[in-house]
Amino acid sequence: xxxxxxxxLPTIALLLTALVGCASAPDLPAEARLPTYDDAPxxxxxDAAVRGGNVDYAAIADTPDTLDDxxxxxxxxxxxxxxxxxxxxxxxxPTRDHELAYYLNAYNALMxxxxxxNGAREADGDEKVSWLTWFTVNQWRVDNRTMSLDFLExxxxxPRYQEPLIHAALVCGAVxxxxxxxxxxxxxxxxxxxxxxxxxxxxxxAEDGLRVGDDGSVRLSAIFGWYRxxxxxxxxxxxVIRTYLDNDDPRKAAALAAFEENRVRFMGYDWTIxxxx
Numbered sequence: 001x002x003x004x005x006x007x008x009l010p011t012i013a014l015l016l017t018a019l020v021g022c023a024s025a026p027d028l029p030a031e032a033r034l035p036t037y038d039d040a041p042x043x044x045x046x047d048a049a050v051r052g053g054n055v056d057y058a059a060i061a062d063t064p065d066t067l068d069d070x071x072x073x074x075x076x077x078x079x080x081x082x083x084x085x086x087x088x089x090x091x092x093x094p095t096r097d098h099e100l101a102y103y104l105n106a107y108n109a110l111m112x113x114x115x116x117x118n119g120a121r122e123a124d125g126d127e128k129v130s131w132l133t134w135f136t137v138n139q140w141r142v143d144n145r146t147m148s149l150d151f152l153e154x155x156x157x158x159p160r161y162q163e164p165l166i167h168a169a170l171v172c173g174a175v176x177x178x179x180x181x182x183x184x185x186x187x188x189x190x191x192x193x194x195x196x197x198x199x200x201x202x203x204x205x206a207e208d209g210l211r212v213g214d215d216g217s218v219r220l221s222a223i224f225g226w227y228r229x230x231x232x233x234x235x236x237x238x239x240v241i242r243t244y245l246d247n248d249d250p251r252k253a254a255a256l257a258a259f260e261e262n263r264v265r266f267m268g269y270d271w272t273i274x275x276x277x
Contacts, residue, residue: 053179
């Protein structure tokens with residue numbers, strides 16, 4: 001999730017892409033490559049590294065030499081993302097939800113790879129996402145195609161699936177992103193998972209999704225502001241609060257009243273690394 005999704009100029013994107021050249025994909029030995037798409041390696045990464053929605057990057061081990069190696073699995077998974085997908089192997093993704101789960105997982109796994117490539121294991125907590133280069137210059141192999149993260153989100157996921165809750169599921173590697181979900185998204189239960197991650201975002205103790213001040217002021221994440229139009233077909237942002245914030249949460253009544261009175265504002269955005277404590 002990044003500001004380039006709102007303000008990026010396609011002409012500049014094309015120029016930057018031309019300058020980058022080849023797309024990045026893991027260079028694995030043949031014995032380490034999965035014979036078909038499987039998100040189990042990514043599940044192992046998330047299980048090892050996700051802490052309260054943030055990431056312990058030091059817990060993500062380096063690429064294993066073989067599938068029997070007990071260490072990290074991120075590049076094994078990204079190699080599968082590069083070779084399989086809804087367009088090149090549609091038989092592996094039989095429904096819309098299976099397709100969307102694949103793309104959400106690919107985006108979030110690539111963000112982990114980006115941070116690792118930029119020193120996240122040694123990060124002291126002050127580093128920030130380099131959003132212009134990371135989301136638009138860096139190119140990746142996804143489903144046997146070359147694309148940037150900006151393309152994956154803006155040109156593929158958003159227009160094709162028109163699912164507003166993706167904004168609670170795509171994680172840009174910054175503290176003001178929604179929490180990174182602790183397991184891969186699964187096409188068999190994607191609706192349940194998207195509901196859960198939206199609730200987790202709004203109920204995050206850091207209140208990065210919704211804040212109500214002592215003076216009654218109401219602020220939502222900047223992400224809701226950037227993408228408010230995506231939520232209009234399902235009732236708009238008030239319906240998000242009404243559906244996903246618990247009734248016993250005192251912020252709920254304040255937020256709904258603020259919508260009625262047109263007093264809702266949106267937060268700034270902190271691009272600092274989403275490093276777990």
